[in-house]
Structures are given as structure tokens and as C-alpha cells.
Amino acid sequence: MRNIPLNEALVEARQTYAASRPRTQAVHEAACAHLPGGNTRSVLYHGPFPMRVERGEGPYLFDVDGHRLVNLLGEYTAGVFGHSHPVIRRALEEAIADGLNLGAHTVAEAELAALVTARFPTMEQLRFTNSGTEANLMAVSTARHVTGRSKVMVINGGYHGGLLYFGGGGIPINAPFPFVLAPYNDAATACRLVEEHADDLACVLVEPMMGSGGCIPAAPGFLASLREATTSAGALLILDEVMTSRFGRHGGGALAGVTADLMTLGKWVGGGMSFGAFGGRADIMAIYDPTAEGAIPHAGTFNNNVLSMRAGIAALAEAFTPDVAEALHARGEALRGRMNAVFEQHHVGMSLTGIGSLMTIHATASPVNSPADLATADDGAKELVFLDLLERGYYVARRGFIALSVALGEAELDGFVDAVEDVVRHRRAVLPSRLAAAA
């Protein structure tokens, strides 16, 4: 059913957005001549034309029309350091001073690998890539090779990169593996599917919390059930920790008490530079040892690029240590609780799910255990909240995703909660109602 007052409010909010962004609009129109839709990263696109940023500083972004925004999107988790963390900056300046594009083994890659294995219990041995997408493609291909099987089980609505996108069941340009789709948090069905496909199932690829799918945490026992089912089917369990590696002290798998056969990393672990890594059991990763008989080559010009390696060392050893990660985790838990209280107090049918410093605003107050639970949520309500928050100087993802950075102080977080409350007061009449949903 169309919500006419909501649609009218959206038209007005889009007009307000456009009216104060003439330069943004002009740059967008020029970009459209060379980039399809003026865009090179679909997840950042939003109507009527996307925000365009000139620079960042600490927890702030400055757009080309001179607006200052508190950045709560945190580069979809890669930007956990904010925009000018002194430790990251120093590491990059030192790397530049020592010369770029060295094209040889370096000390930095060995140091970073040691830090990664110390931080994440599943990682006995690893290899670096340039992105999380590439890390997942490598992990899945590794599993298919070592098991001699072809099928890959993923979660319906999951996201593992540009070629591994399963929103709405998948996209036509996905990597051409035979996929089996399982529902999130339905251990009985997922394990039955593992068993059914056991003779040709290479791996299960799953996130400890669905990130892009809506910050939906794995239910207690879900990952452990998959661990058990994959072991008895002779398939590998791959945890995609590209987003969840920031959870607790040792990442989302460790927090859930599950050790995978392989895991993947990306985002913040490269200190905010292009980064990915896949690894896990040493006996599996041994296929990439060039001295081994029948070694599999794994190449990549930028796998050990000095900017990612040196920034990654600074990130793991100094800027985002287990103590820092744990503190940010706790701040995120508190923030999510405060925002949920705001929606509840004002009887608005919206809510946030998530773990620690990652969360998503949903246009429903009903429990969200899988992407299917979001099928009837009103996306217009999320767009309205997104545009209204921008007008108040706060930037979250258009889809409601929030990833906190260590640069955000209490003043910014308090201000954000106040801004959400102000939006809710102002728009209560057109946002979904908690009372109507309960009736």
C-alpha cells in the first residue's frame, strides 16, 4: 500500500537536499558523461543525485557545497580510524619516503602477516589480496580445488563482494560457481542443504553477522551448527570476516567461538588502504608455497604494496589494537541501545540491529533474523531518515548502515542521537507506526 504522506515528505526532502547542493549537482551531471550514472561504486549512489565529498578530517566530511557532516558511515567499515589518524598518517608518510612499487619481497608483508595470525585464531597462514571481493574469490576457489568439489553454499541476501552478491538471490554477473542458497539463522534448513549436497559441496561461505544484508547477527548456535555440518560433509567452512573482524578482541568468529577452515579479511585491516586477505588452516594454505610440489601460483601486482602493508601494521599494532576494538564495540552497543529507545519512546516502527560498532536502521520494529524479515519494510522511510539526517549534518549510508570510527567523540555520538530524535519528532506522522504494526 502506498504511503501518500510519506511520499509527499520524500519529494519535499529531496527538493531541500537538491536546493542546497548546486555544485554537487553540477559535478554529478559532468560525471555522468564518463561514468555510468556518474557512479563507480553502486553502494554509494542515492537520489536525487549523490552527495559528493571534497575532503575528510577526523570524524568529519566536507562536501563540495561546503557542508560539514559527521561521518557515521565509516567507509563501510574500512574507515575505523576516521580521516586523519596520526598513526596511520605517519605509517603512510614513512612508506612513501621509503619508495613505492618495490616489486620484491619486503619486511612489511612478513610483519603484517605475523600481526594478522596473532589477532585472528583461524588464520594459521594467509595470503594478501587487493580487496575483500578478491579474498573471497580466492578462498572459494581454494576450497573448490582442495576438496575437488564444485558447489558453494552461500546465504540468501548475503554479500561477499562485487562478483559474490546474493541480495534477492543473486545478480547476473556473479562468479560462475554453482551456488546453493541457504537461509540465514535457519540452522535446520541450512544443515539439511549441506547434507543434501554433501557429495559435491566444496564450502559454505558465511558472515558471522550479515553486514550489507542489514547487520543481522548470527543467532546463537547457527555458526556452530554450520561448523558441525560442514565437518561431517567434508566441506570447508569459510567465514567472511571482511566486516566482522572489528568485533571484540579477535573478530566475529572468535566472538561466536567458531574456528573456520578458512577466513577472509578486508577493509580496516589494511589501515584504510586497498586490502584483502584469505587464509586459515596451514595444511590448506600450503598449496601456495612455491617450493611445494605442484604449488598453485597466486599472483597479484599489488598484493604486498607498501602502502597497504605499512598502514596495516600501524592499524593492527597501534591504531586498532584489541583494547581499542573492545572499547569501540562497547560504545556501539550503547549507541544502538539509545537509538532503539528513541524509536520506542516515540512509537515509531523502526529499529536498529547489529553488533558492537556496526548497525543498520530498519523500517520495522519486528524481529529481524534474516533478510526475508525485511521484505515488507518501507524503504521510503529509510530514505527520508537518511535525507533528514544529512540536513542535520549526519552522514549514514542511504540503506541505514552505520560503522563507527574511533575518531567519533561522545559529542558527535550524543549529537547524532539528538538528531535522530529530532527527525523522529518532526516526521512521526509519516514514519511507520509501532502501534499500527502491533494492532
Ligand code: PLP
Ligand atoms: N565481504 C563482505 C562481508 C563485505 O561487506 C564486503 C564489502 O563490503 C566484501 C566482502 C567485499 O570487499 P571489497 O569491497 O574490499 O571488495
